[in-house]
């Protein structure tokens with residue numbers, strides 16, 4: 001991987017930046033020079049901790065409460081971030097919910113909830129960002145290894161939602177390419193976060209399915225996102241950060 005790109009003067013929005021992969025991504029982008037806005041759903045304290053850490057790096061930072069399940073808030077977060085930064089250069093669509101379970105147990109409300117956060121929220125934020133971004137804009141979406149390969153039962157709804165993001169990413173790349181804006185998707189494998197703790201009940205099986213035999217860290221995903229934030233000739237592409245889960 002090339003040397004870290006200097007993101008000084010850039011403004012990034014990381015959705016779901018209060019914890020896990022989003023928090024690690026916000027910090028990574030800030031370490032490379034970006035000013036960063038993060039959204040959170042309900043965990044204000046965690047979001048404020050992240051903002052303190054970002055400011056300690058000398059960056060401008062803000063935490064925005066914005067529920068990605070709400071259409072107005074999903075798009076509104078982009079407008080608020082652009083107002084904070086006087087423009088927007090990098091959108092990281094990271095906020096997501098993981099709802100796993102047998103097919104017969106999933107209700108229409110479950111389907112609506114997961115698609116609202118994992119798909120509609122990403123679409124609306126990307127749409128709002130595209131209208132704000134100029135040449136050099138970056139849209140980076142966090143998908144999942146289950147968009148590529150589903151290793152067992154219980155993932156119908158989650159895998160469907162993440163697979164939809166692959167189509168969105170490729171279509172965004174085609175639509176925004178002529179304006180010099182890129183769109184890419186990163187597919188994490190099992191990553192040790194609150195959503196999927198490395199000491200959780202299903203962790204051993206997930207680790208065993210990887211070639212490396214372990215969970216990844218949020219920072220290992222963040223470094224791929226940061227690479228894409230600097231990559232000018234990469235678009236419409238999928239990047240797998242899964243320790244060989246799909247090998």
Ligand code: NDP
Nearest residue numbers: 016018019020021040041042043068095096191193195196
């Ligand atoms: P965490 O549960 O650790 O963190 C989720 C983050 O998203 C939090 O900041 C949370 O905010 C925010 N969030 C959740 N729901 C909403 C919402 N409705 N609106 C706004 N923000 C919301 O998750 P991870 O870091 O593990 O996951 C991040 C992304 O990576 C997700 O898209 C997930 O699907 C994907 N992923 C994760 C994998 C893993 O193994 N961990 C594997 C593959 C993909 P708050 O703190 O306020 O709750």
